[in-house]
Amino acid sequence: MVNEWFKVVTLLNYAKMTDYELVAACIEGEKNSFEELVSRYKNLVYSVVLRMVTDKEDANDLAQEVFIKIYRNLEKYSEEYKFSTWTIRIATNHVIDWRRKKKYETVSIDDEENTVAGGLMANSGASPEDEYIADEQSRMLRDLVAGLPDIYRVPIVLYHEQGLSYQEISEITGEPLSKVKNRIFRGRKLLKESLMNLRRGGESYGVGM
Amino acid sequence: MVSACEKYGELMMKYMDGRLDDFEQMNLDKHMEACEACREDFAMYQEMLASFDHSNEEIIEAPEGFAAAVMEKVEDINIYFPTKIRNDGKVLDSVIMAVWGFLVATFVMGSALLLYNEAIFEWLTANGLGVIVAALQPIVDFAFGISSAIGGYTSIASGWFGTNISDFAIIALIIFVGLVAVQFYMSPKYAQVAAQIKKRRRKIM
Ligand SMILES: [Zn+2]
Numbered sequence: 001m002v003n004e005w006f007k008v009v010t011l012l013n014y015a016k017m018t019d020y021e022l023v024a025a026c027i028e029g030e031k032n033s034f035e036e037l038v039s040r041y042k043n044l045v046y047s048v049v050l051r052m053v054t055d056k057e058d059a060n061d062l063a064q065e066v067f068i069k070i071y072r073n074l075e076k077y078s079e080e081y082k083f084s085t086w087t088i089r090i091a092t093n094h095v096i097d098w099r100r101k102k103k104y105e106t107v108s109i110d111d112e113e114n115t116v117a118g119g120l121m122a123n124s125g126a127s128p129e130d131e132y133i134a135d136e137q138s139r140m141l142r143d144l145v146a147g148l149p150d151i152y153r154v155p156i157v158l159y160h161e162q163g164l165s166y167q168e169i170s171e172i173t174g175e176p177l178s179k180v181k182n183r184i185f186r187g188r189k190l191l192k193e194s195l196m197n198l199r200r201g202g203e204s205y206g207v208g209m
Numbered sequence: 210m211v212s213a214c215e216k217y218g219e220l221m222m223k224y225m226d227g228r229l230d231d232f233e234q235m236n237l238d239k240h241m242e243a244c245e246a247c248r249e250d251f252a253m254y255q256e257m258l259a260s261f262d263h264s265n266e267e268i269i270e271a272p273e274g275f276a277a278a279v280m281e282k283v284e285d286i287n288i289y290f291p292t293k294i295r296n297d298g299k300v301l302d303s304v305i306m307a308v309w310g311f312l313v314a315t316f317v318m319g320s321a322l323l324l325y326n327e328a329i330f331e332w333l334t335a336n337g338l339g340v341i342v343a344a345l346q347p348i349v350d351f352a353f354g355i356s357s358a359i360g361g362y363t364s365i366a367s368g369w370f371g372t373n374i375s376d377f378a379i380i381a382l383i384i385f386v387g388l389v390a391v392q393f394y395m396s397p398k399y400a401q402v403a404a405q406i407k408k409r410r411r412k413i414m
Contacts (some may be wrong), residue, residue, distance in 0.1 A: 027292055028402055038280065039280050042276060042279075046270070046275070072286065138264040160261040188257065196249070
């Protein structure tokens with residue numbers, strides 16, 4: 001009973017603590033304090049990951065792995081960065097690693113197209129007509145984004161879908177601002193070209209790079 | 210002509226960033242009247258921006274049970290953090306907790322004794338615990354002695370309490386004070402620990 005009471009008081013305390021204080025508590029062996037960090041950043045991590053991999057199950061697994069990575073590397077977190085920045089950096093790096101490994105496994109193109117089509121069918125039901133078109137268009141664009149090489153995809157997702165600034169992205173990727181800008185500009189151009197190819201009824205679905 | 214279009218391409222990037230001013234917009238419009246390639250490009254960028262905005266608005270939430278699933282895996286991880294300060298933390302913590310618990314218990318019991326000593330003593334005597342009554346009586350007398358020495362403030366206060374606040378409210382108040390005390394005791398700890406870890410981190414890493 002006393003333990004329960006203490007747990008409630010401790011959880012109330014965690015809710016008031018800063019990210020860095022929670023990290024400190026984790027380092028001191030209070031694993032429960034990590035749960036507060038997870039609930040603070042789970043939506044952020046999950047959305048970043050989902051926007052890069054598009055498949056919900058993959059995103060769930062990867063986002064969980066990201067938090068395990070965060071836990072193992074808690075000591076490397078330095079207060080000069082926002083915890084969210086650090087978290088997104090780990091998330092993007094993890095997705096990039098995962099994709100690199102996945103490339104070695106052979107994935108049949110038919111399967112991939114089936115998942116895309118399946119996703120479209122599942123969501124098409126109740127939404128009004130123009131909402132559906134908007135959904136379909138952004139899904140199409142998302143697939144094109146997913147086809148971009150990592151160096152363009154990461155900043156494009158973070159800037160256009162996650163709403164981060166150039167400065168924040170530069171902190172996440174560790175690249176200078178000018179480079180981040182160039183990557184985003186180049187990424188947009190690649191996307192524009194593949195959109196045009198689609199419009200012209202071109203056969204190439206992804207971005208040929 | 211290619212380099213001119215390149216310049217307008219840069220303006221389109223500014224447009225994508227939402228930083229295109231009226232003058233630049235005018236220039237771009239003027240050029241696009243004459244240049245079909247740029248007009249097409251711009252239409253694509255507009256469409257792209259609309260799609261991005263659409264998915265930007267979408268609130269994505271982690272699946273249900275996400276935190277629990279992560280915590281289950283974290284429980285299995287045994288990791289030693291070199292910057293950890295209180296290696297003997299557990300022992301020290303339980304000592305502090307024991308002392309603190311004793312103080313809170315004394316406070317709660319003392320308050321109860323002061324307010325309800327007659328009822329408690331009657332109950333104790335009736336249950337064959339007269340020994341405890343004998344031991345506590347001098348303490349209670351001493352406490353009342355102090356309060357009358359202070360000058361009747363306590364009796365004014367307890368009189369006010371007695372007439373204005375119900376028994377339940379007094380018990381709730383005591384528990385509340387205890388809770389706040391524990392909260393107060395626990396709050397600054399992490400900030401200090403965080404500062405210490407930060408220092409150690411600079412030394413080690
Ligand atoms: Zn032009």
